[in-house]
Amino acid sequence: MSAIPLTVGGAERLQAELHRLKTVDRPEVINAIAEARAQGDLSENAEYDAARERQAFIEGRIKELEGTLSNAQIIDPASLNVDGRAVFGATVEIEEIESGERLTYQIVGDVEADIRASKISVSSPVARALIGKSEGDVVEVTAPGGTREYEIISISYI
Known part of the structure; x- marks a missing residue:
């Protein structure tokens, strides 16, 4: 395993x-x-x-x-040298470009994922788009509902 x-x-x-x-x-x-x-x-x-x-x-x-x-x-993302990039365990605040809606997600493993608690799986389309990006970057997420663009507002390692 x-x-x-x-x-x-x-x-x-x-x-x-x-x-x-x-x-x-x-x-x-x-x-x-x-x-x-x-x-x-x-x-x-x-x-x-x-x-x-x-x-x-x-x-x-x-x-x-x-x-x-x-x-x-x-x-533990706080112990990694990630230079402000979105990585596993990071909490990322994003804003949808079109609507201005702000969302905050923590990127976690499949076992921990719980959308009600704002924890998204590292294998989800949103997390895959965010991984490796920095504050201010714009990411494009292709999901079943269509393609959306988000700007990364902040990244924290709680």
Whole structure:
């Protein structure tokens, strides 16, 4: 498996989720299974079935997180010599040339991408257009909705 790029914050969030799953959620579901078993007949026990299903989900998520973290390449853009360019982990404020709308995105790995949190995947059309560019540059983004031009207003390494 190849390296999975993660920001420092993204790695911390995944480690926190893994810790919670192992120390809180796993023991809770084990207790729920034990309580459901104590009720007797398991063939018609909805609580038992639900607890077993939840246990399977938790164990699967634990394996997924352990795999991701074991193959993670944690990148801190603040420690790189990037000369003010947009790189993985950078937070970039852009302005659409046509409408004047300003947007701010952090460029993150596929695992961390969450558009609601303004985190875009490094493999997205916008991020691919921004990588390597500097403040004041105009980039052209070809997306399913058409081609748009954006000016890079600022780049920060949080």
